[in-house]
Amino acid sequence: MSRVLGFDFGLARTGVAVASPLAGVASALTVLHARQGEPDWAAILQLVREWRPVVLVVGMPRRLDGSPSAMQDAITAFARRLGQQTGLPVELASEQLSSREAEQRLRLARQSGRKRRVRKEEIDQLAAVIILENWMQERGRHGEQ
Secondary structure, rough: OEEEEEOOOOOOOOEEEEEEEOEEEEEEEEEEEOOOOOOHHHHHHHHHHOOOEEEEEEEEEOOOOOEEEOOOHHHHHHHHHHHHHOOEEEEEEEEEOOOHHHHHHHHHHHHHHOOOOOOHHHHHHHHHHHHHHHHHHHHOOOOOO
């Protein structure tokens, strides 16, 4: 079964999730912390070796009016280097408000007594899951699975 890794790239932390498009399920994997402003490439490459994805998906946020976000250049550079480092295809996926949705989901879980407090790392991981879920739904609409 083919797998996909999803990344919610940030300058300090990058949330990572894995998905099986055939099953339509995405799961949080980890959060990678940047080192001196650089993504943790060793950890990224280890995840790629371990999970053997067929494609990598990187979330690309846009402002509510549809214009590029302040992170666009950094995310584009990350995605380009990710493809170069892994030799895998990299797709950019819309992630408008994925971090806010993740935070809301986690806060609801906390309010229902399942979680104590919401950590930034949990938000990043869940945002990566949401990015992959949205990517799979979008591909499903276009019959590309």
